Amino acid sequence: xxxxxxxxxxxxxxxxxxxxxxxxxxxxxxxxxxxxxxxxxxxxxxxxxxxxxxxxxxxxxxxxxxxxxxxxxxxxxxxxxxxxxxxxxxxxxxxxxxxxxxxxxxxxxxxxxxxxxxxxxxxxxxxxxxxxxxxxxxxxxxxxxxxxxxxxxxxxxxxxxxxxxxxxxxxxxxxxxxxxxxxxxxxxxxxxxxxxxxxxxxxxxxxxxxxxxxxxxxxxxxxxxxxxxxxxxxxxxxxxxxxxxxxxxxxxxxxxxxxxxxxxxxxxxxxxxxxxxxxxxxxxxxxxxxxxxxxxxxxxxxxxxxxxxxxxxxxxxxxxxxxxxx
Numbered sequence: 001x002x003x004x005x006x007x008x009x010x011x012x013x014x015x016x017x018x019x020x021x022x023x024x025x026x027x028x029x030x031x032x033x034x035x036x037x038x039x040x041x042x043x044x045x046x047x048x049x050x051x052x053x054x055x056x057x058x059x060x061x062x063x064x065x066x067x068x069x070x071x072x073x074x075x076x077x078x079x080x081x082x083x084x085x086x087x088x089x090x091x092x093x094x095x096x097x098x099x100x101x102x103x104x105x106x107x108x109x110x111x112x113x114x115x116x117x118x119x120x121x122x123x124x125x126x127x128x129x130x131x132x133x134x135x136x137x138x139x140x141x142x143x144x145x146x147x148x149x150x151x152x153x154x155x156x157x158x159x160x161x162x163x164x165x166x167x168x169x170x171x172x173x174x175x176x177x178x179x180x181x182x183x184x185x186x187x188x189x190x191x192x193x194x195x196x197x198x199x200x201x202x203x204x205x206x207x208x209x210x211x212x213x214x215x216x217x218x219x220x221x222x223x224x225x226x227x228x229x230x231x232x233x234x235x236x237x238x239x240x241x242x243x244x245x246x247x248x249x250x251x252x253x254x255x256x257x258x259x260x261x262x263x264x265x266x267x268x269x270x271x272x273x274x275x276x277x278x279x280x281x282x283x284x285x286x287x288x289x290x291x292x293x294x295x296x297x298x299x300x301x302x303x304x305x306x307x308x309x310x311x312x313x314x315x316x317x318x319x320x321x322x323x324x325x326x
Contacts (some may be wrong), residue, residue, distance in 0.1 A: 019100060030090045030267050034065040038094040040079025041238075046209045046291075049254050050126050052094045053287060057278035063273075075165050075325075076100030077112060077125040080258075084113035088262035093122070093271070096258045098167050098314065101307055106166040106315035117260040121303035122268055123275045124296035126288050127254040129229035130168045131214075131239070132175075133222040143226045143245055146205060150181035158184045160203035162191040164325055168207035170314060171228050171242075171251035173321040179245045188248050195305070210235065210292025227273060228252065235292050254296070254310070256303055272300050296324045 039051045048070065055066040065168070071079035076099050083094030101115045132143065140146040150157040161169045164187045176183050186203050188194040190214050198206050199221060202304060207228065214235060216222040224239045228251040232241055242249040257275060278284055279297045288295045 012014070028095065030264075031064050034067050035066050035067050035090070035092065036092045038079050038083050038092065039068055039070045040071065040072065040076040040094065040100055042229050043070050046211050046253070047095060047255060048098060049211070050288070050293065053094075053284070054125055054257075054275065054278060056103060057281065057284050061278055062274050063192065075104055075107075075163060077108070080115070080119070081112040082086040083258060084118040084260055086260050088209055088260040088264075090259065090263055090267035090271070093257055093259050094119070095125075095255055097255045098253050099165060100254065101258070102310040102314040103165050103167070103170060103318060105311060106318040107323060118189070118261050118267060120261050120263055120300070121183065121298055121307050122259055123272050123279075124254055124256050124292040124298060124303045125275060125279060125307055126250040126296050127229075128210060128291075128293040129214065129227045129233070129250075129252050130171050130293075131210055131217075131224050132205060132226045132228070132242070133198070133208050133213050133235070134205045135201065136223050138204070140205070140223075140225065143240070143242065146225060147179045147181060150176075150179070150183060153184040155184050157181075157205070158203040159310065160198045160206040160273055161185055161187040162194050162195040162206075163187060165205050165318075165323060167251060167253045168209075169323070170317055170321070171207045173323065174249070174251060174317055175242060175246070177320065179248060195222075207251075212278050214292065217301065229294070233292050234289050252294075252307075256296075256307060268300050301326060 029058060037051055037055050039048050041047045050215045051068055055068055058064060059066055071082050080094055080096055080100045083092055083130060086092035105111055105115050134140050172183065191208060193208055195205050195212060213222060213224060217224045224236060226242045227233050227239050228242050230243055232249045276297050279295045285295050
């Protein structure tokens with residue numbers, strides 16, 4: 001009986017005919033059905049815009065079907081937890097980012113998933129800085145003006161936050177530390193109310209996304225003092241970087257396609273190759289640049305290494321600033 005069973009199992013494995021055959025063999029025809037792309041934020045936001053852009057480019061190139069599933073909440077933790085706990089068969093992928101993969105693991109005392117163990121990086125698809133903005137009629141004409149005022153009145157200059165633990169918040173904390181001033185943080189439930197109060201004079205400055213700031217800067221309602229990327233943005237070439245005043249300063253909201261741990265390596269490679277092809281297209285590049293993003297790309301290994309380094313960097317920043325979740 002034992003030898004017969006053993007022979008049957010060996011034959012089954014060789015033919016890849018068993019239902020429990022190795023995932024890499026079972027999924028060589030992937031995808032055979034729609035792939036769910038989980039976006040951990042609400043529709044219409046910066047992350048959602050990039051997600052839908054990449055999904056459409058993949059659909060156009062490969063004829064695969066992608067369905068965007070917005071799962072907002074918990075500063076991105078809810079959506080990423082959905083991905084982490086999904087079946088690792090390639091049919092659930094997520095668009096993670098700086099907050100839920102690098103900042104939250106230290107910000108929150110208890111996480112529903114381990115960002116480095118429960119998720120596998122496929123590709124860094126894009127990165128985007130935040131823009132330091134003030135009211136157009138504010139007395140601050142430059143970053144130096146704002147820093148001088150903040151040092152003159154420790155703890156009185158108010159920074160509007162789209163939320164505690166967001167990249168804008170952490171960029172502000174790192175700037176305050178580098179420049180040597182204290183700031184009063186005023187958190188809001190999203191960018192819209194934060195910008196509204198900034199325009200109304202209840203706060204003094206804010207680190208906003210390019211999408212949220214660009215139209216108001218061009219419309220004369222806000223003044224952009226600096227961007228947090230290493231280089232100036234093509235869509236705002238006149239705005240200096242923070243790094244021009246504080247060498248080495250960089251804070252970008254990168255976005256990464258991730259899958260549940262255990263997803264077959266051949267699926268990860270197949271998806272990575274398709275994403276790289278989509279990101280290399282001139283139309284994709286121009287669309288990302290127009291919204292203030294820089295296209296990504298590269299191997300899964302490079303993406304994983306980058307996420308690990310950002311996890312360590314932002315974890316240290318959260319601890320040094322003593323930031324607590326709302």
